[in-house]
Amino acid sequence: MVITVIGGGFVGTVSAACLCEFGFNVWLCDEDPAKVKRLQDNVAPSDEPGIEQALARHATSGRLTFSEDVYGLVHKSDIIIISVPTLIANSDSDMSGLHNVVEKVSLELSRDHYTAMIIKTNVPVGACSVIANNVRFLRPDIRPGEQYDVIANPGILREGSAMQDFVEPNFVLVGTNTGSEASKNIMLQMYAPLVASRVQFVFASFETVELVRAATIGFSTVKMTYINEIADVCSRCEADINTVIKCMTLDHEIGNKALKVSPGFGGTSFPRTVRILSQTAKSLGVDLSVINTVIESNRSRISAIKPRIMKLLYGEEGKMLPIQLKKKVAILGLSFKPFTSDIKESPSIFVISDLLKEENIEVNVYDPLFKPVRGERSIIPPEIINHKNFSLSESAYDAVSQSDILVIMTNWNEFISLDFKKIRELMNKLPNSKPTILDYKNMFSPKDMKTFNYISQGQ
DSSP states (O other): OOEEEEOOSHHHHHHHHHHHHTTOOEEEEOSOHHHHHHHHTTOOSSOOTTHHHHHHHHHHHTSEEEESOTTTTGGGOSEEEEOOOOOOTTOSOOOHHHHHHHHHHHHHOOSSSOEEEEEOSOOOTTHHHHHHHHHHHHOTTSOBTTTEEEEEOOOOOOTTSHHHHHHSOSEEEEEOSSOOHHHHHHHHHHTHHHHHTTOEEEEEOHHHHHHHHHHHHHHHHHHHHHHHHHHHHHHHHTOOHHHHHHHHHHSTTTOSTTOOOOSOOOSSSHHHHHHHHHHHHHHTTOOOHHHHHHHHHHHHHHHTHHHHHHHHHHTTTTOOBTTBOOEEEEEEOOSSSTTOOOOTTOHHHHHHHHHTTSTTEEEEEEOTTOOTTSGGGGGSOHHHHTOTTEEEOSSHHHHHTTOSEEEEOSOOGGGTTOOHHHHHHHSOOOTTOOOEEEETTOOSOGGGOTTSEEEETTO
């Protein structure tokens, strides 16, 4: 079986590496020569646990081949997985790149054998039907269901655990508009190890498959927003949010997914998906009031962080004190969650941008994946990375040195083992006062942080 993956981004590299784990030989193709060169050097497009080791292992064995010749093997391929990005700056979805690739692939499809064209890219509801119609228009000489099929198989891959999600999914979604036996058989063949593990396969229409992913993410954001608001209630009535969450997760009707307090949800997937879900519903005459409220609640939660920091720095009025014009804010964590370098719509990025609008605020940041000398710093927005009052630190201790407040935005594991006695000594503090820690991830118990003015959510 010849498998070609088009698109050397997050979804494409994970899919290619995991299919090699399944025992297939895979061609991973991208039109960007620089991206191909990085892949050949075993540099993945994102800091995903295990991906670079897998790329190196399978490239060395000859099972994985990288190429700039995106369409050279299409006519020989049994499976073509398209995973080109549809997300661009200042836009939730731009389908032009995907449609361009589909058009070129369609023109190369063979009339001599069956080919599965799998859309792995996450797309809005209705997109795959448009793609299938376009292929039918471009290639009237070949018949869907017999010589080819367009198949929706969205990558439900969480950043930070994407490879595990691919090889150990809860279920596999497969969408077609033909329902052909050929499409079903080739998907079961490609996912043979999952079939052997008795993973459930769901075969449905394009629209159903596209909506399942959007609805799942939408529900996760509802739960995330809900538990954040319950944390607000706890903080006002002296209830303990951790005990509330523990009891809720013991209820098997609820479970523990997404019941974790945070500064708000972010990343490439969640904010974009819920906005597109809301827009899709609106175009159909449906008002998703719960999702719309979630979007606004999340925006408000993130925008409220700067005023809270300013209040802690300058008191109730939030005015500058003439005796100390400059204030330093230390922030731990740039990415929206640990084990990823994704800072797209990260609450931390929003907060830093807001703080830097204040002339007298300096922001020192530490994140394990964004060291001053690492390449990841290049993806930080230029208005932040080039700002005179912003600095990336080599360690958490460097970040907190002479800071007036420490704000925890991402729950990286290494933060748990920090020496807080040393941090207390490094931070600025007024006589007879404790340095302040504002913990948006509730990483610590208040009783263990008595030497600080420790402020967490709902505790």
